[in-house]
Amino acid sequence: MxxxxxxxxxxxxxxxxxxxxxxxxxxxxxxxxxxxxxxxxxxxxxxxxxxxxxxxxxxxxxxxxxxxxxxxxxxxxRDHTPDEVLRIIEARVVMESEAAALAASRITDAQLDELDRLALDMEVKGLERSSLNTLNRHFHTTVTAAAGNFMLDDFARRTNISYWNFNLGVIQPPGDDEIVNRQHRAIIDALRAHDPEAARLAVREHVGRTYEIMSGMVSMSPRPL
Structure with a gap:
């Protein structure tokens, strides 16, 4: 069709x-x-x-x-293979964590307010997965945009693919939304504190968790991140 x-x-x-x-x-x-x-x-x-x-x-x-x-x-x-999906997410772990470190010293009050609004919207109970995915993508692109580097911004737009969109039989882990919401708040806190290392680690843990979930779902052994 x-x-x-x-x-x-x-x-x-x-x-x-x-x-x-x-x-x-x-x-x-x-x-x-x-x-x-x-x-x-x-x-x-x-x-x-x-x-x-x-x-x-x-x-x-x-x-x-x-x-x-x-x-x-x-x-x-294109329907990406499981290994391709993992490589995309692996690249995002590296890129987004470093972008967050840069953003910690460059982020504006308006961008912090936007992240707060997005986090609040994602915490609403009963959101459809498509709406949640859209908000999540906006959250991540906003963090990367705050780094003020057009090359990182372009790379983020090209790879910001939700793992829910692939035909891989992904199952949402129990309590996943609550964990994601807490991680988003940790990212915002690190950025508001203008702490590059805390921002790097918060994003690395957050996107790295997606990598671990995908690795388990496709029955592959993850490489150390």
Whole structure:
């Protein structure tokens, strides 16, 4: 079945349209709106995004380079192997922990307020998993953005994939949401204290826990982080 996207983008033409189309499709894949193995039909995507097929094709080619789309008898969302998922999360442990250390000395009051708001929203009982994933992604990108380094920010956007979005049979551990909420608060506290080492360790523990969960779910032996 062809992937369907809501009509959200304004009418754009040519190369100028390629960047917003790329961002819209990338975000749909990273958020799980477009699931692994979903077929991506250029004409359907162009109609849904109200653009020509040219920027859609350019965006899909860029997403192939990002490792998010494959092209075999048409386009489809790539379903990463368990080992690839672990390597992505492993890279995030390193990148996000170092970004948090930088953010500790650069974060603004407005960014701290935004993290507080996101943490509070995630603590609401009964949130749907999709809504929780969206808030969580925003939390992590906000921490990385606070580092003030565009290269780290770009890497974060390319790898900020929730492990819930993969077809790997992931089961939520008991009490997972409560643990995640406490870890988010620890990250905020370290950033508010402008303590680079505490921020590094808090993020490393938080993202590293995701790595451990994924390792157990796919029955692989984790490498030391």
């Amino acid at each position: 062809a992937a369907q996207l809501p009509h959200r983008q304004p009418a754009l033409r040519g190369l100028v349209a390629s960047a917003p189309v790329y961002e819209r499709l990338r975000d749909a894949i990273l958020s799980g709106e477009l699931r692994p193995n979903a077929r991506l039909i250029e004409e359907d995507l162009a109609n849904a995004l109200n653009v020509s097929r040219s920027p859609v094709r350019e965006a899909l080619l860029a997403l192939v380079q990002d490792g998010l789309v494959v092209r075999t008898r048409g386009w489809a969302v």
